Amino acid sequence: MRKRFALTYLFIGLVYTFQAQSISLIAGPFVGDQTEQQAIAWMMLESNDWKENEKLILPTQSLQFIENYKTIYNYDSHEYQFTEFSYSPKLRVLKVFFRKNKKELQDTLKSHQPLHDFSFLTGSCNFPYPFKIFKGKKRYQIFESMRKTPAEFMLWMGDNVYYLNGQWNSEEEMVDVWKRSRTQKETHQFLQSMRHYAIWDDHDYGPNGSGGDYLGKDKAFTIFESMWANPPMGTAKTKGTFFKFAYQDVDFFMLDSRSQMIEKQQMFGPDQIKWLKENLLASKAAFKFVIAGNQIMSSNKIGEDWGECDAEKADFFSFLKINKIEGLIFISGDRHYTELIKKDREEAYPIYEYTCSPMTSIVNPIYKINMKNRVKGSHVRKQNYGRISIEGNATNRRCIIETYSREGFLLWKKEILLEEIRYKD
Numbered sequence: 001m002r003k004r005f006a007l008t009y010l011f012i013g014l015v016y017t018f019q020a021q022s023i024s025l026i027a028g029p030f031v032g033d034q035t036e037q038q039a040i041a042w043m044m045l046e047s048n049d050w051k052e053n054e055k056l057i058l059p060t061q062s063l064q065f066i067e068n069y070k071t072i073y074n075y076d077s078h079e080y081q082f083t084e085f086s087y088s089p090k091l092r093v094l095k096v097f098f099r100k101n102k103k104e105l106q107d108t109l110k111s112h113q114p115l116h117d118f119s120f121l122t123g124s125c126n127f128p129y130p131f132k133i134f135k136g137k138k139r140y141q142i143f144e145s146m147r148k149t150p151a152e153f154m155l156w157m158g159d160n161v162y163y164l165n166g167q168w169n170s171e172e173e174m175v176d177v178w179k180r181s182r183t184q185k186e187t188h189q190f191l192q193s194m195r196h197y198a199i200w201d202d203h204d205y206g207p208n209g210s211g212g213d214y215l216g217k218d219k220a221f222t223i224f225e226s227m228w229a230n231p232p233m234g235t236a237k238t239k240g241t242f243f244k245f246a247y248q249d250v251d252f253f254m255l256d257s258r259s260q261m262i263e264k265q266q267m268f269g270p271d272q273i274k275w276l277k278e279n280l281l282a283s284k285a286a287f288k289f290v291i292a293g294n295q296i297m298s299s300n301k302i303g304e305d306w307g308e309c310d311a312e313k314a315d316f317f318s319f320l321k322i323n324k325i326e327g328l329i330f331i332s333g334d335r336h337y338t339e340l341i342k343k344d345r346e347e348a349y350p351i352y353e354y355t356c357s358p359m360t361s362i363v364n365p366i367y368k369i370n371m372k373n374r375v376k377g378s379h380v381r382k383q384n385y386g387r388i389s390i391e392g393n394a395t396n397r398r399c400i401i402e403t404y405s406r407e408g409f410l411l412w413k414k415e416i417l418l419e420e421i422r423y424k425d
Contacts, residue, residue, distance in 0.1 A: 023047040027182035029096075030191040032229020033245060040229035041096040044182055045087075091175055093226045115248055115394055121146055121194075123385040124157040124201065124293070124333025125358030128181060138406075139360040139383060143186035145408030146385055147193045152247065154194055155254070156228075157333035157356070158201025158293030168206045168216055171223065178227050198228045199241045199254045201293035201334055209304070211261030212269070221259070230254075238271040244279055249397065250390055251285035255292040266312045267294065273316060280325050286397050286418055287390060288328045296330045297341045297353040298371065304334070321348050326422045329399065331388075333357045336364035338386070338403055340378035340414055341371065349421045354401050356386040377412050378403070384411065 028043035087094045123146075129136030146154070161181045167173040181187055204224060206214045214220075221239055233256075234240040240256035253276055260269025268276070280288060290296070292306075299307030306313045320328065330353035341353040363381045383406040392398050397418040403411045 026092075027179065027188060028191065030229070031195045032197065033231045034195055035245070037099060039098045041098075042227075042229040043094050043096075044092050044179065045094055046092055088226055090171075091223065091226045092179070095229060115397075117389065117391040118248060119151045119387050119389040120153050120155060120247075121149060121151045121385060121387050122155040122157060122291075122331055122333075122354075122356050123359040124356060125159045125336060125361040126156075126181070126187075127159075127162050127358070127361035128177075128184075129360065134362060136360075140184060140186040142359050142383055142385060142406035143190040145404065145406060147186075147190045148408060149385075149387055149404065151194055151387060154190075154196045155252070155291055155331070156196060156198035157291060157331065158199055158257075159203040159334065159358075159361070160198055160200070162203040163206065168220065171219060174220070174223050178223070182227075196228065197230055197245065197252070197254060198224075199256060199291065199293055200224055200258060202258060205258045210258065211263060212259055213262075214258075217259050235271060235275055238269065238275075240272060242268075242272050242275065246285065248390065249286040249394075251279075251283045251288050253279060253288065253290045255290065257292045257294045264308055267292075267306050267309050268312065273312065277316075277319055280320075280328075281323060286327050286394075287399060288325070289331055289388075290328060291331045293332065294334050295332045295353065295355055297343055297351065297373065298355075300371070321345070324423050327418060328421065329354065329416070331356070331386075336361060338378070338380040338384050339371065340375040340401065341373045342375050343373045349423060352416060352421070354386060354388070356384065356403065358383060359385055359406075375414065378414065380411055382406070 023045050024047065026044050026046045029041045030043075032040045032042055034040070086097075123142075129139055161177050163174060163177055167177055182191070200220075202208055202210050205220050206216050210217075218239070221241070224241060225233060230241075231243045231245055233243045238260065240259045242254060242256040244251060244253050246252070255268060255276070256272060257267050260272055261267050262269075276290070295303075295305035295307075296313075298305045319325075326349070328351065330351070332353060332355045334357055335355050336358045338356050341355070342350050343353075344350045360383060363383075380403055384403050385406075387402045387404065389400040389402070390397065391400060399416045399418070401414045401416070403413075405411055
């Protein structure tokens with residue numbers, strides 16, 4: 001109880017560090033990145049009469065939401081302390097940072113954390129249909145189903161919102177697109193139910209099919225970065241939505257397949273590929289998930305995938321084989337259908353790619369072709385989402401991939417043993 005009051009007083013202190021006028025909470029809060037060292041909470045604020053240099057007071061309900069989050073995410077056991085906040089009045093976004101003090105962090109790192117089973121959700125393509133068209137209201141049912149599906153966090157793989165009809169030309173309209181998405185009832189409730197990590201694809205980046213030559217990409221990045229509570233993204237040399245994080249014995253490598261794309265030449269660019277290779281070499285994780293907005297393994301003549309960039313793709317797969325990178329599974333979105341690809345390799349373990357799409361968008365009728373590397377029974381052509389679970393003890397770890405309908409019904413399930421995606425002695 002003492003810690004609860006202490007956190008409340010810290011937030012009261014936060015309120016009075018603002019300069020004071022009324023302001024309302026319109027979306028969130030939700031929690032993004034959470035590690036042993038830090039947790040980040042996100043919220044969207046709005047005021048009709050507030051001016052940038054005037055004082056303002058945070059709304060009472062935002063403090064209460066944070067108190068609720070402390071209970072949901074066991075902040076008491078992690079002993080986080082409020083340390084700082086960042087507020088962007090132009091984008092209406094507030095991020096609140098909690099960190100451990102040095103002694104608590106040392107105690108945590110010394111303690112042995114046993115492996116346990118866990119799950120995470122994944123999906124892509126969240127199109128904002130009008131309710132009277134294409135049964136739009138029913139499409140948001142998927143977020144109710146996702147909220148009720150047990151999981152630790154969600155991976156958003158791009159097209160998380162859609163900029164339409166030139167909205168990418170106006171910063172104000174782009175922010176309004178996010179506001180409409182974040183205040184949609186089912187989406188809002190889902191965001192509050194677990195932690196979230198996100199990368200982008202073309203529709204939450206700029207015009208359809210846009211790549212590295214898109215002139216508005218810096219503006220798009222600023223907005224995207226503000227709308228999620230991701231870990232630090234990109235490198236000192238290259239701006240982008242790529243980053244990594246870890247959970248239990250799993251490393252996650254989230255990639256940006258847009259801001260460095262050059263048609264028919266590269267999808268990720270040399271700096272991002274260098275970053276990925278270095279981090280894969282350094283990884284001691286049992287499973288290594290590499291997540292991208294566009295497909296990796298496919299070479300489909302229709303649509304965008306890494307098969308269009310032969311040299312970049314071949315170099316990376318050569319790197320995997322030469323350095324015997326084990327436990328790697330790809331996850332991707334974009335296609336407006338779901339499938340599991342399994343590609344056998346000579347003198348190496350088979351590579352799997354789980355493509356999961358769409359959440360609310362329509363299914364693309366073009367993609368009926370039966371890809372030769374598709375796992376039988378994994379092709380889904382309706383709104384769906386995925387859950388991936390890591391289970392078992394250290395000597396018997398396994399990955400379980402499940403695909404669910406928007407109503408929350410299990411459509412198919414595939415188990416991949418860790419031993420299957422390791423090199424044989």
